[in-house]
Amino acid sequence: MTDKLLEIQNIYKKFYLYSSRLRRLFNALGLCSKGSKTQEIQALKDITFDLAKGECLGIIGPNGAGKSTLLKIISGCMVPTDGNVIQRGRILSLLELSAGFNLSLTGRENIFQSGKLLGYSIEELDRAIESIEAFADIGKFFDLPIKLYSSGMFARLGFSMYSHLPCEIFIIDETFAVGDIFFIQKCFLKLEDLMKQGQSILLVTHDMNAISKFCQRAMLINEGALEYIGDPKQAISQYYHLERSGKRVDDSKSNKNDPELQEQITQEMFPWPETSESCDMNSLGLRNANYFKVISFYCCDQNLKSCNSFHPGEKLLVFYEVEIVKFIGVPIGSIAIWNEKNISIYGKSTYQTKEANKKPLQSGQRLRFMHEITLSIAEGVYTIELGMAGIPEETLGQLDVMSDEMVHSQIIPDAVTNKATAFSVMFGSTRNIENSHHGLVNLKSSIKTYISNKE
Amino acid sequence: MSGYQNHTNYFEYIISAGKDHLKHKFLDSAGGLFWAVFNPLFQIILFSLVFSNIFMPEKTGLNSFDAPYVVYLCIALVPWLIFSESVYESTNAIMDNGYYLKKMPLPTWIFVAKCNLAFFIYSCIGWICVLVFSFIMGVQPTLWWLISPFILLLFQLLAFGITLITSVLNVFIKDTSHGTALLLQLIFWSMPLVYYVNIVPLILRTIIDYHPVYIYLNALRSLIIKGECPSPLLLLACVVIPFVLIWIGISLQKHMEKDVRDII
Structure with a gap:
């Protein structure tokens, strides 16, 4: 039976x-x-x-x-x-x-x-x-x-x-x-x-x-x-x-990346996903891109494997590589995360970190980005927005003394896509997950206590 | 395939849904049963006024039935009005129950059956009123009166057979229901319901005698007014025609089920 x-x-x-x-x-x-x-x-x-x-x-x-x-x-x-x-x-x-x-x-x-x-x-x-x-x-x-x-x-x-x-x-x-x-x-x-x-x-x-x-x-x-x-x-x-x-998935085809690109990846010390599926560059749709061409874009877990499903507290790694088409100063890459209700819950650009490239690049040069985000956020489905821009080298050196408005006025925006990819954050069956906060995001915070016994 | 239900459940459904259909048709409206009675009553009054007072057919010697014109009229007109309404509504039965068919694995014919059952109940109530009225008007009851409900049942089965076919056609061609309404009008005037058969040219009377719808109404008139049983040949026709149509209708519904479900 x-x-x-x-x-x-x-x-x-x-x-x-x-x-x-x-x-x-x-x-x-x-x-x-x-x-x-x-x-x-x-x-x-x-x-x-x-x-x-x-x-x-x-x-x-x-x-x-x-x-x-x-x-x-x-x-x-x-x-x-x-x-x-x-x-x-x-x-x-x-x-x-x-x-x-x-x-x-x-x-x-x-x-x-x-x-x-x-x-x-x-x-x-x-x-x-x-x-x-x-x-x-x-x-x-x-x-x-x-x-x-x-x-x-x-x-x-x-x-x-x-x-x-x-x-x-x-x-x-x-x-x-x-x-x-x-x-x-x-x-x-x-x-x-x-x-x-x-x-x-x-x-x-x-x-x-x-x-x-x-x-x-x-x-x-x-x-x-x-x-x-x-x-x-x-x-x-x-x-x-x-x-x-917007295309059918075929593992056997999608895992075949450009061999030349694979060769470059293994030669670099910069961590880079080796076998993950890159997003379709045509459908990535960077609107009005005049200065950049996106070569690849990956959404990975901490093992550098392509992943779109995470548990709260896990790390999301976004990798992307761009080629400079026209000189724009120091290239800026930014990633933003939007929730289902189209609310931006996170956004960060390379000029806001110390580790990122601070040198201007010439046309034809390529730059790789790795954006590591700890997903201390609520369960749900999110989309990732990728933005590319440029900033004069001199401005980068004066960020500490400039107001936000002044910095923004110096940035040359080039292209943005609001649907680079989507991912979900959900509780798993093992329940081995971060339980750090309630609400949409885990804000940087601290809690102190003091036992105030009645004397 | 998936259909897990058995026919016993369908019959249970048809019976209860048929009763509900009647209930919602008449009892849920503000006028309640008033409208159920008023509509045929109004038509009877209208036809009685026009034909018995204006044309005065009794005086012309055209009446082959020994009964007042209004009785002659009622015995055929009440079943016909319910029959025609039944055909019209049941033609739309599959489309009207699309919300069930889209989501439940049900055969399409049960909705046609439900609608016809509701009208058969309605028809029985109407028929009791007709018999009481005939008695009041001086028609003497005979044992043949007891046969009349079976003729009425066969008449409703005729409607069921017709609408099994028209309801499927209506899924494909929406104009079917409009065409049916027109055809019902033509059938109505092609039968001596409001006029006497004697005014029809002799050559056409034979055709009328074998009119596939009129044979039921004529049988009812013979049973009630004359106290006579129709000829065995006509009775046989009354039985055979509905079942042949039902067989054709069910075969058609089964044959076209795939397309019907795709369209709905």
């Missing part, structure tokens, strides 16, 4: 576009030739994977990658063009928020209506209704038509219903995006509980922390194809690389 509850075998899905609906109808009736299809969209290509009992498998990928189509096929809401879905147990799919609810019915009526449609008996629904109501925690709204609900209430009702009905495989698609933080926490606790009970979970989300925390494996889908399946951290890292470069 296999412990695989779900086997997805070579799933293909094509959508066809027709010149008219009438033509589509004739085609569906088998009255049209194959040539009548005007356009073919390959939504899924040869997807094969399985899901073991009690396993949580995360599915990530950019928008339009085919995640929801895959879930709809697994749920039976869509028919694949080719391939098989073998299920051993009841599947419950919470696909998006409204979960197949009728707006004119109350929350309670919808539970019974949808429950019956999903194949549950009245007795089963009667048994579950109290716990569903308690978990949803929407008060009197439970007995009001759901057209009056907010999106958060929809999420509460949907998740509450689906998570309290018995099933072997639970599919969740993007339901954590709405709802307040307390509800999200409650949902994750419930998911943990379900996994302990042996339920298998397929989780589609853009919340990389959730993937990292809850999934034993994660799969990355891009342009309908399975790019990677395995370690969640690796899947997340590949996802960020994909998001930033």
